[in-house]
Amino acid sequence: MLWILRTGRKLTATEIADSLEISVRTVYRYIDALCASGVPVVAESGHDGGIRILESFKETPLFFNSVEVKALVDAYKFAQGAGYPYTEELESALKKVENGLHEEQRHDLSHQSNGLDVISPSRLPSVISLLRDLEQAVKGGLTVRMTYRKANAEQDDEREVDPYGLAYDRNEWYAVAFCHRSQAVRTFRVDRITRLEPTEARFEKPDRFSASVYFRDQSEREREADGPLTVIRIEGEPDTLNAICRHWHMRHYLTERTDREARFLLDVPTMNKHLPMYLMTFGTAIRIMEPLELKRRIQEVAYGIAKHYDEDSE
Template sequence: MAKWDNMLAILWMLRSRRKMTAAEIADALEISVRTVYRYMDALCACGVPIISDAGHDGGFRLPEHFNADVPLLLSASELKAIVEAAKFAEGAGYPHTADLQRALGKIRQRMNEAQRGELQRLTGSLEVIAPAQGPSLADRLRRLEEAAQAGCTVRVTYQKESGEVSERKLDPHGLAYRNHHWYAVAYCHQAGELRTFRVDRMTDLRETEERFARPERFSAAEFFRVQTDERREADGPIVRICLEGDAESLDAVCRHWHLQHMVTDRGDGEVCLEMDEPTMDKYMPVYLMTFGTRLRVVRPERLKRQVTERARRIMEFHADLTDSGCQERPLEWK
């Protein structure tokens, strides 16, 4: 039985009996007496007011006024993970931040002073700096989430990246946070298919009287992955691509909307992807050229030659411009 399971078992035993000795607890849990004393110290550190009576009739017990609720049996590292995860959620514009903060407040109320001090020490060095999300976006996210759960069709005014504005009737299936933006995956009545919509480009969201049946176990993340697979150029042999470079450039590859689902390994100074050969031939040489000398192709040789050939053509093109009288400038990759 795990440590925390044993601690809970000890707590329940003390609640159900007036008093128990360390030997009785050890026999019940099939652990050593020494381990029982260690668990007792851990329970006290978590705020459980265990009373230890010495002598012939001694043992461990709980006070008469002990709260029947189970105390907070979380380690310092577990509390740290919860608090810091909340910081990331808030930075991403999580629409239920108020509920999240209330839940954290309840956790802190169950902590003793020593735990609060330790938590402050452990979490004080991590902050999440993210673009401010207006209250209107949080409201839109909440309403879209509620519409998805209730199967309620909505009307929105939507602005495309090109600036074109149109009114859409949508059946929202789910929400996803990706590359610092919130997306709604919804069935578009105008297009007659499932599509993704940036939530920050929606305005004038209105519920309708229409209802729809949301697919069971729908996953917005899975929909994004399938979209990526469908954008492949053609069926072809799967190629393993390995790239070397600085951390910032490798991070950019891993975050790329089209490539992130193809990443198989991310090591120290290297990232590996798997994709079909036609897609690699069409997109990767052009994409990799944008990094200059910050990324290098380790394999396959086919992609190495394609990037080298493009670099050669660019060099020859600029050499022709210099020969024709244009002012010569050194080519620098940043």
């Protein structure tokens, strides 16, 4: 109805009702709603009368119910907690929405949005500017030169990369980029980038590239072999199982989860190479129910560690 009235024509309630296939009573109810939203609707009676909008009206209001506005506020909190690089702009947009609310809606929003908080992980202030620069490089297809320090590395190294996209995973920001030095697509944790500068080189991003799909495919490639597959059953406390199920690699092989048990389907070579040492970190908080081969592998690793420290005490 608003779009019809914005044409500038003066229409009767009957004409509007016929055009929208609604009742005249509904037309007047919509007029009340438009007026409550700040739209200057004028209803003139008489032979030449009709319904129109004042010419001074320029903007179309956004119609949000209280839950929708609360969802926008909560989304802002999550974005801020994740270190989203455009939180200031997002906050400005949100204030514009709030300014369009009447007093009762503002009070309702304040009441509803106080029940949710997002605890932000500690993050270097430089990450925000790095994310902005990387996002612009992705958008513009611009090769960048960066200084990067790997985990546990003593020195930084310098490389040129073509950033294909950014991804937020497990409370960390990653740049997925083609590395000129290794001639392959790699992932780089943004907080480990110590310096970033643009170059004059340009690149073409692969069609339909998705950072999230790349992360998933990368986990698939981490498998040691295609088979044979085995079912892994792990019992434990819910919080401990949650940690295992959220693990960047294990989560892709989860097949079933109950309150006290998690089941995974994984190839045997990958299981034998990676899981014994990883699962040992949970100590007695979990119990391996099957397969027997994994239980024996963990026993061997535990025995080897115990023997190592027995020799030290002699």
